[in-house]
Amino acid sequence: MVFLKVLTESVNQALHQLVSNKLRSFLSLLGVTIGIFCIIGVQAAVDSLEDNVRGSFEKLGDDVVYVTKFSWAEDPGQNYWKWMRHPNPDYKDYKALKKGMRYAELISYHVVLGLKTLKYRSNNVENAVIVGATYEYGDMFNLEYSKGRYFSPSEYQYGSSKCILGNTLAEQLFGAIEPIGKKVKVMGRSLEVVGIVEPAGEDLVSVMDFDEVLFVPYELAKTMANLKSNNAFGNSLLSVKAGEGISLDQIKDDIVGAMRPHRRLKPMEDNNFAMNNLSLLTSILDSLFDVLSLVGLIIGIFAILIGVFSVANIMFVSVKERTNIIGIKKALGAKKYIILLEFLVESVILCVIGGFIGLAMVQVIVKILTNIFGFEMFLSFSNIMVGVIWSVSIGILSGVIPAYQAASMDPVEAIRSK
Secondary structure (H helix, E strand, C coil): CHHHHHHHHHHHHHHHHHHHCHHHHHHHHHHHHHHHHHHHHHHHHHHHHHHHHHHHHHHHCCCEEEEECCCCCCCCCCCHHHHHCCCCCCHHHHHHHHHHCCCEEEEEEEEEEEEEEEEECCEEEEEEEEEEECCCHHHHCCCCEEEECCCCHHHHHCCCCEEEECHHHHHHHHCCCCCCCCEEEECCEEEEEEEEECCCCCCCCCCCCCCCEEEEEHHHHHHHCCCCCCCCCCCEEEEEEECCCCCHHHHHHHHHHHHHHHCCCCCCCCCCCEEECHHHHHHHHHHHHHHHHHHHHHHHHHHHHHHHHHHHHHHHHHHHHCHHHHHHHHHCCCCHHHHHHHHHHHHHHHHHHHHHHHHHHHHHHHHHHHHHHCCCCCCCHHHHHHHHHHHHHHHHHHHHHHHHHHHCCCHHHHHHCC
């Protein structure tokens, strides 16, 4: 009951300060507003960026191991010649894994044939990425189609002249024309379109962007180009999806058990292939986003220090103006903690008001940047709560000394003061 009275009195005093001393209150709360805006604004930007990037990388699958020439966890410049001596994964490796692995649910292989020109009637599209993929590729990467379908087993097995187009290629080649069943020319072949892949969206990092890709069955790709490439940086990829209940460590052991005999590696020789998975990328991202968050916190702390001093100043002025009233309250029996609590709550309320203004500014900026950059930025509930906690903390830090000063006044001297 006493606390409610103190709270009501403090709210009234805080609002009175804002109304009766507009300029002073504005300048005092500006530091809090800017501080909360800096901390939460940077954190909202980092969280939005992290969500977008992680969402893109998650398309790789957290239960998939990628067998490649290079390791994702190491700078290619380090041990450069070691990695360059590794052969590119090839179709024979794929067959060896299919034959020798026990714990894999899916194994797929694809190779990039290069950047080629597509033609449909008078329309040309240059630099289309041509990919030859094994039959499991569609299930491995959960390909979804705006129109059509994936290759049928017989189309894949017999290397039929079929293809699947990315959304951008389909729009550039066909426009408003129905693409399914039409034939496009590429690398001297006429290929029937059987599917159009769903657009990739507007991810900042397009890990699985198929918009400008043309897929053909691997059995057809073998007849279109020499796939025994020695591309220095690798143009092929083996993907192994773990079976249900199988850990990535088991899958990696299984891969090693199948690949080493196939590549005729001696017992003391190192693996001449790399095994990568999503956790390697997420560990790098964790470090990056931790640094960004720390930078935002440091920037915000400097702004908040200004806010602490500015609100402390307004509270000292408030104590000075109400010294006589404080003396009367204490003379009438008001306890020390009541006076302390009254001014402390008033300080917190002022800072919370400034904090909410800062959060409102963040929300407006987030909406504007979302429209400008084309990827979703958001102010999460957790960041709102962090902003409120920071505001309360600033209120306590900036109000505790003025409140203690008010609570420690001698009632007689306080009444006599003017």
